[in-house]
Amino acid sequence: MHHRQKLILAASCFLGACSTLPTSGPTGAQIEAAAVKGGANIDIVTVDDAVALPPAPKLGQWSLPELDPPPSDMVGPGDVISIYIYEAGVPLFGGASIVEAGGDGFDPSVKAQTLPPSRVDDNGDIVLPYAGKLHVVGKTLFEVQGIIQDSLRGFSQDPQVLVTLKEVVNNSIIIGGEVDKPGRLVLQTNQERLSDVLALAGGYRGSAKDLSLRLRRGSRVAELRLSDVLQNPEADVFAYPGDRLTLLQDPWLFSVLGASGRVQQIPFTRSTMSLAEAVAAAGGPNNNYGDPGAIFVFRYEKTEAGEAKPVVYHFNMMRTSTYFLAQKFALHNNDVLYFGSAGANQPSKLIQLISQLFAPIVTVTNAANAFNNN
The missing domain is CATH 3.10.560.10 (Outer membrane lipoprotein wza domain like)
Incomplete structure (x- = not known):
């Protein structure tokens, strides 16, 4: 069979298989x-x-109810408080006089006593000599002072009480993940928002568009893109004592399929x-x-x-x-x-395939014709 007839026959076979x-x-x-x-x-x-x-x-919103933060000096379980008692006359707790302690201008009969630090137990109670067990959880420092002062009135002559927070657990949050300083963070005021907390934790690592902020508040958990929190003032809510914040790597992606020349997942270049x-x-x-x-x-x-x-x-x-x-x-x-x-695109693929398969045959045929002509 002539080479040209073979080419025609082969092309016919490929045309019949074009759909495959x-x-x-x-x-x-x-x-x-x-x-x-x-x-x-x-x-x-x-x-x-x-x-x-x-x-x-739209920019994301929290599915959690926004709570008004409690006073920053509210006492809670785990807090350690320091108690200072000032007594006039015969002191119940002893101690040095204010003059001896360097307090010029005070009544020399007034005695000052610092009690050992008291930790608030899981039930919200502290125990003091003479006063016994006192329930102080959920009270401000000023209110705790009044509770202690009232409990000592029958034992001491007009006691005056000063209470300060030595260690703070209740008015704090836990932050972890992609931050520079993970750990417990004490809220110094009741005005810190989530963005303030991140700044106090040393800032976040990476790009905001690739991070997800997970917030656990009580028994409820919600998650929001960090870029949405930073761009949307309404999502930058107040931090609440007891919150658990975690920054997670969670970049947004889209998949590319089909006739693009490559199949891949591509991250968003911006939020x-x-x-x-x-x-x-x-x-x-x-x-x-x-x-x-x-x-x-x-x-x-x-x-x-x-x-x-x-x-x-x-x-x-x-x-x-x-x-x-x-x-x-x-x-x-x-x-x-x-x-x-x-x-x-099928005919073009067929032409490319035929060219690749039969290029050697065409070359040999052309060479043979040239030799015969010579």
């Missing part, structure tokens, strides 16, 4: 057909005007990212077999009932107006960016 050539994924028409006929209950949204754009995501930026980061559709008119974003959208519904957004980048819409389309965490295969 490998692709990088379904075409745009195949995706839409599968969504409509596949019974998967998937919504296809063609983004061809501003009305079709989904609402821009908010548009589709136009995502397409650029992914390298766009492949020139050889990608279809610019078939760019899709796969996502789960929450319904009013709170259920997750699959939605596919279709962008035709062959239209100039779509480039402006892509700049306003905000990407979500875990979105899938898919570049559809070109419906007409």
